[in-house]
Amino acid sequence: MDLTLKIWRQKGPEDKGGMVTYPISNISGHMSFLEMIDVLNEELINKGxxxxxxDHDCREGICGMCSMYINGEAHGPDRGVTTCQLHMRMFKDGDTIHIEPFRSDSFPVIKDLVVDxxxxxxxxxxxxxxxxxxxxxxxxxxSIPIGKEDADNAMDAATCIGCGACVATCKNSSAMLFVGAKVAQYSLLPQGQVEAKDRVLNMVKQMDLEGFGxxxxxxxxxxxCPKGISLKNIAIMNTEYLKASI
Amino acid sequence: MSGFITSSIGKKILMALSGFFLMFFLLQHLIINFMSVISADLFNETSEFMGTNPLVQYLMQPILFFGIIYHLVMGMRLDLQNRKARTSKYVMNKPGENSSWMSRNMIITGITILLFIALHMVDFFFPTIKAHYITHEHLDSFQMVAAKFTNPVYFGIYTLAFIALALHLLHGFQSSFQSVGFNNKKYTPTLKKLGNAYAILIPFGYFVVAAFHYINSL
Structure with a gap:
């Protein structure tokens, strides 16, 4: 398929940046979104x-490195996938695709689509x-017996890969889904109880210091969220924080 | 505890608690409003009681004002803070793909309600306070209400405010439970339905009372 890409280009952290249009052709629906960008980059390099x-690393949805805001959504229009797992078959021939970095003042742009x-x-x-x-x-x-439901919920929370899609998507640029998952993951298990109070107080304090909404x-x-982390984790964090504050 | 009040989660929990209180107040206010539909005397007696009972006047009323002011000042402060967390906006954004209009525009529906409250105070609260504490004259609350709703513009403004209230509650009710940490696989779906019912029925009840007085005046 032939596509028009509108990509955010920014030379460095201080640069103002802006959208640049690139036409691209012969893209297969079997390609991943990152492979499509690879094709574009090869063309750009050949042209000088x-x-x-x-950002990218594992390209199988577990490292949490890829981070594009595609057509107005974090990791693009598909659900439960990271950008590297997004297939080009989600788009149609002739489509225009907007690609931007994850935006939040707590995730400053380093260059183009790479954020810190x-x-x-x-x-x-x-x-x-x-x-x-x-x-x-x-x-x-x-050797420590743990109820099946708690073990499952802790495991679900632990699947958070820290990609930052929650922050990028949130209208308030809030990091609570990420922090909620990290707090809940331990608070559900006996191993996490010893440091439970300090954990939630310190993590929330740091979250606020970082300037998230x-x-x-x-x-x-x-x-x-590419991993389907539930809002329930935020509720667990709120309860943990309340318990630790009283 | 001071860290709790200034922390992001503390503020969120306090927003929810003040929200719970205001939602309860809405129900209480509506019950009294409905008395004006049933009987003018009953409404006047209840208004007299609410306006002169020391417990209501010196304890409940200040708590209510504190709740309203806290909820609106905090709501606006949080909104400004949230806007500052993303100064560079997306060129293309599709928030409608992942969240409801109500949840994203609490500040708009909230400020609409605030403006309405200001008008409502000028209409009913200040004249009542003046009659009770300054001029010491007898006030016919029923007549005061009936007189206001003879004007179709007034009826229209009040109806718009009730719509804003419904939109605010559609997100606010279920959101308050999440904020205080209540998210349960078994009860949350029912709670959301209950919240939607509350968000529609309470403002509709207020609308019915306003419509009753307007139609009566025709």
Missing amino acids: DEPVAF RSSFERIQQAGGFISVNTSGNTQDAN NCTNTGACEVE
């Missing part, structure tokens, strides 16, 4: 132009872990 900078998501790492470092003695006599996690429960994050 600067290729479009974009280290704010997520700082939130994670503030409490998104459990402290375990790894001196050689570590207890086997499976406030959650107004629009539910947009849950819809656009």
Whole structure:
């Protein structure tokens, strides 16, 4: 198929940036969205132009690196997929596709479609872990009985890959789905109880320091999340925060 | 505790709690309004009670004002803060693909309700306060209400405010439960339906009372 791409080009963090139009042809519906960008970049390089900078790593939906805002939606029009898993068959011949970086003041643009998501790492470092003695006599996690439902919910929360689609989609640029998932993942398990209070207080504090907006429960994050992280995790975080504050 | 009040989650929980309180107030206010449909004397007696009972006047009323002011000041502050979190806007954005209009425009419906409250205070609250505390004259509340709704423009403005209230409640009711941490596989779907019913029925009830007085005046 033949397509018209309108891509956000920005030379660096200080550059103003703007949309640039590129026609592209002979795109197969079996290609992934990133492979389509690869084709474009090869053409640009052959012409001696600067290729479009974009984040990618595993290209199988688990690393959370790819981060494009495609036709007004994080990771494009499909549901439950990252940009690398988005097939070109989702588009029609002759379509115009808008491609922008994830936008949030807490995710500053580095170049073109690449944004700095280290704010997520700082939130994670503030409490998104459990402290375990790894001196050689570590207890086997499976020796602690955990209810099936709690184990399932914790696993569901743990599938968050930290891509930032929730922030990019949220009208308030709120990071609560991400932080909610990271808090709930541990708060549902016995291993997470020891540091439960400090975890939620420190992670929320760091989230606020990073300048993310406030959650107004629009539910947009849950819809656009490639891993289907539930809003229930935000409710769990709110309860944990309330418990830790009293 | 001071960290709680200024934190993003603390503010969200307090918005929900003040919202719960205001939703309860709406029901109480509507019940009294309906008395004006049933009997003028009953409505006047109840208005007299509400306007002179010290518990209502010196305890409930200040709490109500605090709740309203907190909810609206915080709502506006949070909205400004949220706008600042994304200063560079998307060239193309399709929010309608993943969220409801009501959830994204609480500030618009909220400010509409705020303007209505201001008008409503000028219409009914201030004259009542003046009669009770300054001029000490007897007030026929029923006549005051009936007189206002002879004007079709007034009836129209009030109807618009009730629509804004319904849109605000359609998101606000279920959102408050999520904010205080109540999200349950078994009960949340029912709660959402209950919220939608509340959001439609309460403003509709207010509309019915306004329509009754307007039609009566024709």
